[in-house]
Amino acid sequence: MMGKGDHVKRRSTIHPLRGGLFGMELGGAIVVLLILYGKWDYSSFAPGIVVVVALGVLGSLWGVFGPPRRAKSKAPAPEG
């Protein structure tokens, strides 16, 4: 049990926008590769857009709920 004085203040930084953009970038690269390899009949743009948007959403979720990175450790203040 945590007492009153045991409250740990946690501050986290999330990056949904950054994750979304990187996810969409990855989706775009995948779509172009699919096109180059002829795996996608791009008679319709819809599947490509879906892939890009879906990976963008996944990237955003990754930026919010992904495993956190360790916070940058601050240099210890000089003593004295």
Added chain:
Amino acid sequence: MRGSDQGSARTPRHQPILAMRPLCFGMVVILVPLLLSTAASAAPTLAGATLTGRGIACAGGATSAGSAKGAHLVVVPGGPGSSASDPLIVEKGGAIAWHGQTSVPLTNHHWHIELFGVTVASGGSANSSRERTVSGSANVATFTKELVGLYFVSGSIAGDEGSCSGSFWLEVPGSPLGTPIGIAVVAIGVIALVGLGQFSRPRA
């Protein structure tokens, strides 16, 4: 022997080279046009194509010469339908001879060719001489540059009397990853993965 080259200058722990560059993934490249004529009925069909006429009947064909796998022919109607498994194979730098014809002269026509669904070539003519057949050849290198891979080519021609539209798959043999576009796409993907792994995770 171990560690003979250890002790050289160490690289910084975090190189921000790949870091926060503006993300650019508007890279749908369109270079390769090809022909797209309409095709005629002939015998050997190694490549598939689809051709549809509205108001008129259309036919045509295209042959790639100089291919390591032999001359490949696409003909419509009569041949197999457009399919990625039946592409017209053209060597990088090869040429395509094409021809097309319509049941009636197509006047005041306009044509265009699409690659990736984007128009890469277009034109038109009044066709005052009322010709029903047309033929020519296209050097693939003019359009594809260094591109290799499998491409879906479509196009149409429309005039006062009707229209024809068609499509086929074109293959320029080779690995796309060995081309500048392939390398660029892979690099973009790697940058995205690094960005997701290093710069997008929440910080505790």
